[in-house]
Amino acid sequence: MTKGWGRPSDEPIAVPGGKLVTLRDAGHYIAGLPKAVHDRPEWQAAMEALMLVVERGGPTMFARIGIMRALNAGA
Template sequence: MPWSTPFEDPIVLPDGRQLLTLKDAADYITKLSKKESDLPEWQTAIEVLMLVSRGGPTMLARIGVMKALNRHVERVFNPGR
């Protein structure tokens, strides 16, 4: 699968920029500091991105990057919804 393959939905970064393709995500990750990119969440995102580039569904890479980006967000169950 080419690196120019787009995600089904863009990944919105905290600063408002968007990752539109597999290459955008790879470029973003390669610009992270070594300390940041060595975190388990980013290592998983890198692995999934490489697997997807070999023919997997792009949604898996999107999920991996989103989980790494949102690793500090506490998910709270809202029973009122």
Template sequence: MRRARCELTLWLQYGRKLATLHGAAVYITELPQAEHGADEWQTAMEALLLVAERNGPKTMARIVIMRCAEPA
């Protein structure tokens, strides 16, 4: 099964790179429970599902993930 590519590669803290929607989903689910259970990350997962299941806008998912991953 071919994985959908993000429009632009995401570079996160510590040089981690997310190049696929699947990679972004795995990154979010591997976060500590308190963090990935936060409303912001749940919104990011919903955006990824929208792209994966309904061919939604990849740019929206990318922006949501970038905003969540920014250091506070």
């Protein structure tokens, strides 16, 4: 399976201000969150899932699930 930050997500993820199309987009989005938000367990888990997908070439759906869970935490 292909590895790397340039891989497209299975489906774009809608976020305030746009959408996340690639794994790089997701990484930049998470890195750009305010520290108090970025440090929340759900965002740390999303980043961990993203890193595993990027580094090991796993299914991009894993990263998507992590991000969607973090976006919807507390909803």
